[in-house]
Every structure is written in C-alpha cells, then in structure tokens.
Amino acid sequence: MNRRLSRTKKTATIVLALVGIGTMAFYTLCDTECSYLQGDVLGIDLKLVGILFMAVVAVLAGAERDDFLRATLAAGLGGEVFLLWFQLKEDVYCPYCLAFAACVVLTFAVNYETPAERGWRRLPYLLGGVRFSPASRHYPLILFVLAGFAFLVLTFSGSTLPAYAAETGPCVYGRGEKEVRVYSDYFCAPCRRVEPKIEKLTEEIARNGKGRVLLIDTPMHRETVLYARYYIYATGAGGETLESANQVRRALFEAAEKGLKTESELRNFLKARKIKVVQRDTAPFFRKYNDYIKEDGVRSTPTVVIAGRAGKKHYSGEEDVLRALEETRLGDSDSGAE
16 A cells, blocks of 8 residues: 655655755766766666656655655665675765765665565565555565666666777877876866867977877767877878977867768868878777876776876866876976875
8 A cells, every 4th residue: 555655755755856866966967077877778878767766766755655655765765786786896986976865775774664574575575565555466576676677787878987898109299207197078068168278288398398299089979089080190100299299189179069970070170170181090090099097996987097107197177187287287296196
C-alpha cells in the first residue's frame, strides 16, 4: 500500500533532490575547465539524466507516493553503485558525481523503512520493501537496486581518458631545463579564453630559454581530432617558430568558436586565413600525443605540466595554468606544486 510521507521526510527528500539537481546543473554550467570524465545513457548526457532523476524524486515526494519513491531511489542507488565502480576501475574521480551519489544515498536513507519481516525472510528485505497497491505483492527493494545496476551496465557509455582513436610527436619550441607541456582543446571554452595569455607567456618562456614548450592537442570533444589533424598538416613539417604555430592555433580556435565541424569547412577557413596545409601521416604524432596524455594523467583542459629535475607538477584550470606559466617565465615554477 502506498503510504503518505511525513512532513519531515517530504521536506528532506525535496531539499536533497534540489541539491542533487543543483549539483548537476553547476557541473553542466561550470566553465573553469573541461573535464574528460564523461558519460551518457542511451545517448543522453549523464548530467541531464541525473537532473531528470532527481526531478522525478521531487515530484514523487511532493505527491507523497512513498512506495514509488523508494523504488525509484533504490534503482538510483543501483545506478550509483555502477558509476562508483566505473570511477574506481578507471581510477578517476569526479567530485560532482560523488556529491550527487551522496545525495542519492542520503535521500534513500531518509526514506528507509525497517522491514516488518522476521527470521530468514527478512534477508531479502534488509533494504526495505514496497507494495504498489493493496493487492500487490510486497517486493524487496534489492530487486530495484539490481535493476538500476543492470540498466546502467547495458546503457551507459563513458570515457575518462582522452585518446586519439587508432589514428600524435609535438614540436618542441625553445630550450631550457624545464619542459612545459600545454594541454588544450579547441572546443574548450576556458581554453579559448585563456589562449591569448598562454600564447604570450609560452613565447616568452621559449624565447628567453626558461623552458621547452610542447603544445599538445587534447581531444576532450569529438571534433578535436579533425582540428588536431589540420594543426599537424599546418605545422608538422617542423622548422616553424612557436609564434607561427600559435598563429595556426589561433585560427583553429576561431574556427571552433564559429562551429565549423566538417573537413571542407575547416580547410576552406584555413585557406581564407592564408594558412598552408600539407597532408601528411598523422599516426606518429597522435601516438606521441597519447603517450604524453597517459603519462601525465591529463583529465581536463586547460592543463599545464611542468617537468624538470625536481619532478613534475600539474596545474589545471585557467588561474592555475596562468600562474604556473608566469612562474616559469620568471624562473620560479618550483613553488606551488600540485
């Protein structure tokens, strides 16, 4: 039988659902860096799925449909078990995803009811049970947990590490003891914003012998591989300066901002900018890019990795990246390791 929720449970459930919605909304809108912990369910972005899930929870709580609410939360709990397993397996952890999982667990706990069954019959009902109508069977919630887990197993598609699928060595600009690896994506809004400052700082670092600069295209977005290929076409012969390489990157960032996604559009755009492209084998470049990305464990853009005798330091996000490059420019990048 579907019982009515107490006022306290109802309020707590709706508040937690709104916190979950807010967490996913902030994750969607956050523009300090582009993260590569991504996934979808049946082609729908996982963040949107989380928002819809918590919206359903809030509606069921508001309508005081207790049994339907607990069954939904149990299914969500099973889904979160899968997503936590996925993060453990990949050794990549998303703070927004973990916060959302905590909301689901807390909401389930708020609505937990001690099973009435006794003895061995109690075992399947340790998480509780639901009855959808007076004539309905009493179903153990573990069934809904398993159903939620199985649903994600069958429908979830996720990725955590940037990679150039089966198709990168970047040119090294400048000299110096330190190696400055700049990871960015043409379709990453924070990268686009910070690129002009990165250009200026890296050119000064290379010019003044403060470090060797590597520019590594990182495929956070599906279209980036095409852009990375054309960057290699325009610069891959070697011998160009960092200034000329940055000119190509500037054009590619502009093309991405305009939303150009086909090869013909991009080729014509670069031609109009008087940037010469020569088709060449990109496989060795892409293999080297992958090696750097995996070695440095890059999970988001913009990221800068500074490698030297003292080891490597990682900086992610606009402010930290610019701070690291400024310190390197001044010869003081040994401070503030992350």
